[in-house]
Amino acid sequence: MWLLILLASTMIVVALSGLYLISERSDQFDTPGRHTEVWQSYSLQLQLRELLETAQALEHGEASPAQLKIRLGTVRTALDPLLRTRVFDYLVEPRPDAMRTLARLDRRTADWMQRLDWRDPVKAAEIASRMRKTLPDEIRASHELIVACNVAVAIQLDRERQSLKQTFHWLGGFLALIATGCLVLALRILSAQRRSRRLASELHRLNSSLERRVQSRTRLLHERETLLQTILDSTPSEVTLISADQRRVFYVSHTLLMQSGAGRQEAFDLSRLFVDADDYQRLLARLDRGDTVQQLETRLYPAAPYWALLTARPLRIHGQPAWLIWSFDITRRKTMEQKLHRLATTDSLTGLYNRRALLRAAIQALREDRRAPLSLLLLDIDHFKRINDAHGHPIGDDVLKTLARRMSSWLRAGTLIGRIGGEEFAIVLPHTQAAEALAIAERLRQAVASAPVALSGQLTLSITLSIGITQRQDGDSLRTLVQRADHALYRAKAEGRNRSHLTEAPRQPAAAADI
Template sequence: MPPQPPRRRYRRLTVIILSGLIAALTAGAGAALLLVHQHVRQLAHPDAHSELWQAYQLRAELERSLNSARQVLAGKSDSDALATRVEVLASLLPPLRTTPVYNYLVVPRPEVQVTLETIQHLSDAWLRRAPWGQPAAAKVLAGEMLRELPPLLEPAHELVVVTNIALTNYMDAERQDLQRAFNLLAWVLFGLGLCSVLLALRVIANSRRKLQLTQRLHDLNQSLEQRVEQRTQELSERKALLRYILDTSPSDVALLSDEDSRAHYVSPRLLQRTGIHPDEPFTLHRLFDDPDEEARFRQSLTDHGQLDSWETRLAGNPAYWAIVWARKMEVEGRPASLVWSFDINQRKAMEQELRLLATTDPLTGLQNRHAFVKRGVALLKSAQRYERQCAALMLDIDFFKPINDTHGHAFGDAVLQAVAKELTQGLREVDLLGRLGGEEFAAILPETDLQQALQVAERVRNSVQALSFTSEDGSRVRLTLSIGVAARREGELRLEDLLARADRALYRAKAGGRNRTETAPGL
């Protein structure tokens, strides 16, 4: 191969040098773009730099917890409300204790960590003693909170101020880093442009055709880079938006692989409810409180490909009621299950409370008239079906209205509660006892004939007669009962017929002088 002319070698060497510089500057531009992109993502992340809001929420939660404690002691709030406040207070501390933002303070403020450690220590101790459904424990804990929380309000306010200063310093440092990254990118792009111009001039000097081809290739490369950058940015923004939507959704979400124990995504709230560490395997088996329920859920999801409004108990500390939805799908070409749930524990508690209010007399705690009649009809039908004995008692406190008129309704309520307690203790667990209204009570006694019912009636009448009350004026008040007893007749299916006969026996007892038991004919 003949040696190249010196001028041609010089031009080739120049092209090689310029190409090397362009390659180096392109790599530098890519690195600078990556650095700028990382800073921009960090500043634009929806959960970034929330320390000031968290500090403010902590200060506000101290006030709310203090107010809840006062309401508990004043009897205006229940124990569950106080336990909820304790859990909320404890959940606000971890982000502030682990954030590096306080490292940006010009002058160290150790009192910040002291305040956080003090609140952490108190919230951990209170969380272990969270008085769910324990009114007495709630009052003890409320008294302790009233002693411990007020001294922390001022340090908590200082914590907000210090967090604001630290976050300002941190943002200043971030802005300076971003400015330096932009400056680096500008110089690299300037150098890249200069070398490109020189190379273009060299190419123009060598050949017009090479210039046209190089210019066309350059244009295509620029268009491709812009498209790749635009597409990358769009994908990144969509991914960040999707994660933000999932993290802030009121539902708990999990995307689980069907082939192994790998979880593609689990929302932070669901991890917190189940007590599972983010590094631990997360599967459907760990989500359900009952393994049999998990097996039914998995089978139904396999059969139908989707599930809607599946009401069940999920694992947690403690376990809780939830409505669960699920869909079969593919992630990266592999089968997966998308599961999301909504906590309905509060709704379940309200339903239970409503059921209790609908069936219970609020003063005595006995069955109210509606619940008594409903259960009494079922007991009577069962006795008829299996041809078993059954009896009814109608009980009325003698001369109760004068007691109310003389000593007041509060005294009368205490008398009714005491009588209800004696009646409950005098009957069996299988017996049905209810307050029909005022001073009138009724009982259904399964597996009991007329003579046995008379014995029960006399026992409760004597126990009530033994009661003694002291009124506000110091006088002693005693009670007596009039009781009517009736046994089920063969073929008698209507509860009102049985109660009517017992009621007529009750009126005979009252007409006969009260404080006595009368029976209705059994057959």
């Protein structure tokens, strides 16, 4: 690289030097050279001869002073180029005689020129006589001048030839250098081109191999992705993989997408999937904390809510936080669960609480507010055994069912009512004083007594209730409360049935003995 730059720089320098040389030399040839000194010296001699002839003619009265002056002017003009030329510098050995002749002629002719008048024949004659005496010697001397000019011009021409030859030598050298440089450059370019072609073919080979690998890799990835998609699509669970900022949805099951109300995956909005916005916020909060959420039950699909079990965990995709949320439809399980719960807490015949459920509800009511008044009613159908015996158990069951329905409809909503024995019911009245409870019991008893139960087959039975009532006291447990109510029921039965009996609370000190 540096070698190339050096080479190119050298070539440029050489080319510039050549150009400089050419421009310098060509300046010398801008105007035609002189080389006319030989003719000029010859002409000078000729004019001197003519001047001499004119001077002689004037002396013989055959020429005018003007003619002499014109001749002299011609000599002066012929002298001028020789006085100004530098050709004599070329002389290897100086020729002083020639130089002296030149100087003398200049001096003399200038003097004559000054003295000669255009119309003064006397002065002209005088000068003509002078000319006639001196000019023959000058003409002889001018021969040496002609020789000197010839020698000088010959040398000048040869110097110029040498200089030109030298210039050609230099230019030849420059051209040879440039040609060498061009050759080296061409070789370098050729080798570089060959190398680059080789590199390009290698690169091409590498590229195609890489492409093949990329293609196979892509195919593999695509297959994996398809497989994953198939697995996800065919899994009974619904899945969504979404960035934590919810701007990017990597995957969402078709069902979830549909349930969220979005048409496209990009428009999927997690929050619109939830029926209960609080559930959504809770899930978000836990995921934001980095927790893995296990088994979160919630209702999804606001348009047609169903129960789902969510499992969610935060993870990272391409370095960005994301959430993987699995949703499992547990509607059937939930229904089953609810059914089981109902079965476990409900009396199957009447649909009321069973004994266990009622007692649990009573305990809860007792614990809810320990200061609040609470009354418990125990109800028993008088002589129920007779109905069973006379009409059979199905009729007895019908009676129980009808009674249960009636009591439920008469009582306030929220009143706890359950069947706790064969023909025995219990009612828990929270926030109800004993007197109020007694009034309710009486109304209930009277309503039952006054409205006979109509059964299938035009059978109508009149039934009555015995009711034991008690109110919760400080320190009461469920057991003591039930015992007291039981006692009151017993008293109602003992007192002749179809009546209510309210057990007065024992005095505080006696309570301990009663328990």
